[in-house]
Amino acid sequence: MPYRERAAWLALCAMGLPFTGYFVWVIAAPPTAAMPDWSTFTRFGVAIALQIAIWSLGTLWLRRRHPEDAAAPLDERDLAISRRSIQTGYSILFAVTCINIGCVFPFAQGGWKLINVGLASIVLAELVRNSAVIWLYRRGFHG
Numbered sequence: 001m002p003y004r005e006r007a008a009w010l011a012l013c014a015m016g017l018p019f020t021g022y023f024v025w026v027i028a029a030p031p032t033a034a035m036p037d038w039s040t041f042t043r044f045g046v047a048i049a050l051q052i053a054i055w056s057l058g059t060l061w062l063r064r065r066h067p068e069d070a071a072a073p074l075d076e077r078d079l080a081i082s083r084r085s086i087q088t089g090y091s092i093l094f095a096v097t098c099i100n101i102g103c104v105f106p107f108a109q110g111g112w113k114l115i116n117v118g119l120a121s122i123v124l125a126e127l128v129r130n131s132a133v134i135w136l137y138r139r140g141f142h143g
């Protein structure tokens with residue numbers, strides 16, 4: 001498995017695990033307090049801290065385990081996969097943001113619902129981008 005694919009798996013887990021917990025909490029017990037709601041800020045902070053911890057420790061472990069792969073420059077295949085995955089992920093980010101945050105939520109909802117939809121669109125875009133990297137490496141994509 002290429003180093004960049006391993007890094008994408010790590011990023012997928014580092015973002016997916018903490019934010020799955022955060023969004024399950026948001027759906028199960030939506031924030032109702034007026035802004036600023038420190039309970040929600042705290043849970044969001046915990047999700048970010050867990051993401052940073054998982055990603056940082058995982059990156060250190062990957063770099064120690066595969067130092068030559070980590071130091072290798074990107075080749076044409078890596079660059080093509082990166083371009084394709086960024087295009088896929090951020091097309092989703094643009095569409096979800098324009099529809100939900102630009103058209104629907106400002107007129108129907110506000111506060112935490114608007115914030116969490118924006119956050120969910122960012123998380124979704126990153127999960128799709130990292131999934132696309134994994135899928136393209138598995139598929140043997142060469143640009």
